[in-house]
Amino acid sequence: MTETQLLDTDVLIVGAGGTGLTVAAAIASFAPDLRVTLLERDLSSPCNSAIASNFIPAAGTRFQRAAGIEDSPELLLADILKKNGGHVDLRLARAICEGSAEAVHWLVDEVGVALELAPELTWLGHSVVRMHAHPERGGPPVLAALRRFVQACSQVEILDQTVCTGLAGDALTGISGVSAQRAGQALQIRASRVVLACGGFGARPELVAAHIPEMASAPHIGSAKDLGDALDWGQSLGAALALMGSYQGRDCIFADGTRVTPPVLNQGGIAVNAAGLRFVNELQDYSSLARVYRQQPGQAAYFIWDQHIQQQVAGVLVMRQAMERGGIVQCADSALLARTLGLPAATLEATLRQWADLPRGSPDAFGRAAPERPLKPPYYAARITGAVAHTQGGLVVDTAGRVLKPDGQPIPALHAGGNAIAGISGDSCTGYLSGNGLLVAYTSGYLIARTIAAELSPAGA
Numbered sequence: 421m422t423e424t425q426l427l428d429t430d431v432l433i434v435g436a437g438g439t440g441l442t443v444a445a446a447i448a449s450f451a452p453d454l455r456v457t458l459l460e461r462d463l464s465s466p467c468n469s470a471i472a473s474n475f476i477p478a479a480g481t482r483f484q485r486a487a488g489i490e491d492s493p494e495l496l497l498a499d500i501l502k503k504n505g506g507h508v509d510l511r512l513a514r515a516i517c518e519g520s521a522e523a524v525h526w527l528v529d530e531v532g533v534a535l536e537l538a539p540e541l542t543w544l545g546h547s548v549v550r551m552h553a554h555p556e557r558g559g560p561p562v563l564a565a566l567r568r569f570v571q572a573c574s575q576v577e578i579l580d581q582t583v584c585t586g587l588a589g590d591a592l593t594g595i596s597g598v599s600a601q602r603a604g605q606a607l608q609i610r611a612s613r614v615v616l617a618c619g620g621f622g623a624r625p626e627l628v629a630a631h632i633p634e635m636a637s638a639p640h641i642g643s644a645k646d647l648g649d650a651l652d653w654g655q656s657l658g659a660a661l662a663l664m665g666s667y668q669g670r671d672c673i674f675a676d677g678t679r680v681t682p683p684v685l686n687q688g689g690i691a692v693n694a695a696g697l698r699f700v701n702e703l704q705d706y707s708s709l710a711r712v713y714r715q716q717p718g719q720a721a722y723f724i725w726d727q728h729i730q731q732q733v734a735g736v737l738v739m740r741q742a743m744e745r746g747g748i749v750q751c752a753d754s755a756l757l758a759r760t761l762g763l764p765a766a767t768l769e770a771t772l773r774q775w776a777d778l779p780r781g782s783p784d785a786f787g788r789a790a791p792e793r794p795l796k797p798p799y800y801a802a803r804i805t806g807a808v809a810h811t812q813g814g815l816v817v818d819t820a821g822r823v824l825k826p827d828g829q830p831i832p833a834l835h836a837g838g839n840a841i842a843g844i845s846g847d848s849c850t851g852y853l854s855g856n857g858l859l860v861a862y863t864s865g866y867l868i869a870r871t872i873a874a875e876l877s878p879a880g881a
C-alpha cells in the first residue's frame with residue numbers, strides 16, 4: 421500500500437469552478453505571498469460555471485454608467501428581495517450586492533475576462549439593465565480566462581483529478597486541512613484556511629428527492645460533479661444548513677442540458693401543451709416555470725417562435741448547440757408544425773391564430789400582453805420539459821463566507837461560497853432572480869479572498 425503523501429499550503433480550495441477559481445485568482449492578486457492549492461475532481465468535465473449561460477448581474481458598474489444606466493446595490497437588493505419574498509439572510513444578500521460591481525470590474529481589469537452589458541434578460545425581474553456577459557454569451561470563455569490567470573500565478577497550484585474526501589478538524593477547534601485522493605494516492609494537506617467551492621447537490625438524486633420533492637424525477641441539467649460533498653462535510657461537522665428547497669429551475673430539450681435561450685419567449689414566442697393549448701404567462705421567469713412544465717400532460721411543453729425571433733437569437737451558444745443536436749424544428753406552417761410535433765392540428769392552428777390576433781399590447785387570459793409583432797410562419801419549435809439546473813441551499817455563512825454553526829459562531833478556518841452555501845434565492849424555485857447563481861459564485865469568491873488575504877498576509881491587509 422502506498423503511503424499517504426503529506427502536503428502543506430496556506431489556502432486550500434476545494435473545487436476549481438467559478439467560485440474556486442475566483443478565490444484563487446483574487447488571493448493571488450491581493451496577497452501574492454500566500455500559497456494557494458486548488459483541488460479539482462476533473463477539469464475536463466464541465467462545472468456549473470461552464471454550463472451556465474453566464475449572465476452575471478452587478479449593480480453600479482462603469483459599463484452601466486457608460487450606457488447611461490443608473491443602478492445601485494440597494495436597487496439590486498430590492499429586486500432580489502422582491503423575487504425571494506424576503507426569505508434570505510439580509511446581511512449576506514446586501515454584502516453580495518455591494519461587492520458585485522467591484523467583483524465584475526476585477527474580473528475584467530485584473531483577470532482579463534471580456535464582459536459587456538447584456539440587455540436580453542432584464543425582463544426576468546431586474547429593474548434596470550445590469551447583466552454582464554461575454555460576447556459569446558457562454559461560460560467557457562469566462563472560465564478559460566480565469567483558469568489562464570490562475571495557471572500563470574506561480575504561487576497557485578491546481579491539482580486536477582484530485583477528489584477531496586474529507587476535512588481535518590472539528591467545529592470547535594477549527595479546520596486544519598483536508599484529505600484527498602489522487603490516482604490511487606492518498607493525500608493529507610495541511611492548510612491555514614479551507615474554502616469549500618465544490619458546488620451544490622443537483623447530481624445527487626436522493627438529496628434532490630429529499631429536499632426538492634416536486635422535482636424528484638425531473639432531469640438535472642447541471643454539472644454531473646455537483647455531488648453535495650460540502651453538504652455532507654457540513655452536516656458531519658454540525659454546521660448550520662438553510663434554504664435546502666432552493667433551486668434554479670430551467671427548461672431543457674434533452675437531459676444533457678440542450679436548451680433554448682429565454683428570449684425566444686420574451687420576444688413573442690409561446691408555450692403550448694400536448695393538447696395544443698397555452699397554459700401560462702410565458703413571461704414568468706424560467707426558474708418558476710420549470711415545475712409548471714412538469715405539471716403538463718406528459719410532463720412536456722412545446723415552445724413555438726418564428727423566423728424573426730430566430731434571427732435575433734441564432735448566434736447564442738445554446739441556440740447553436742440546440743440546432744446542431746437536432747432539438748429545434750423549423751416548419752413552413754401550423755399544419756406541418758402540428759404533424760411534426762404530434763399535436764392536434766385544429767387546436768394548434770386556433771391557438772396560434774388567437775395569439776396572432778390579440779390586439780397589440782392588450783393582456784390575454786394569462787395576463788400576458790401581446791407582443792409588438794405577431795408570430796408569423798415559418799415557425800420554429802422545441803419540445804421541452806422542466807429540469808433542475810442547480811441547487812441554491814446549503815451551508816449558512818457570514819458575509820465573509822465563514823461557515824457558521826447553528827449558534828451563529830463560525831467554524832474556525834472554514835469558508836464556503838457559490839452553490840455550496842445557502843444563497844439568496846429564497847426557499848424554492850420561485851425565489852431565483854435570474855443571475856443569482858453567478859452573482860453569488862463570483863462575488864462570494866471575491867469577498868472570501870479579500871478576507872483571507874487580509875487575515876493571513878501583510879500584503880493583503
Ligand SMILES: Cc1cc2nc3c(=O)[nH]c(=O)nc-3n(C[C@H](O)[C@H](O)[C@H](O)COP(=O)(O)OP(=O)(O)OC[C@H]3O[C@@H](n4cnc5c(N)ncnc54)[C@H](O)[C@@H]3O)c2cc1C
Pocket residue numbers: 434435436437438439440459460461462466467468469470471472473474475476477582583584585617618619620641642643645646647649668670677809810837838839840854855856857858859861
Ligand atoms: C444550465 C444552467 C444555466 C445557468 N445559467 C446561469 C446564468 O446565466 N447566470 C447565473 O448567474 N447562473 C447561472 N447558472 C448557475 C451557475 O452556473 C452556478 O450558480 C455557479 O456556476 C456555481 O458556481 P460554483 O463554483 O459554486 O460551482 P461549479 O462551477 O459547479 O464548481 C464546483 C467545482 O467543484 C468541483 N468539486 C466538487 N466536489 C469536489 C471534490 N470533492 N473534490 C474536488 N473538487 C470537487 C467540481 O468538480 C466543480 O468543478 C446556471 C446553471 C445551469 C446548470
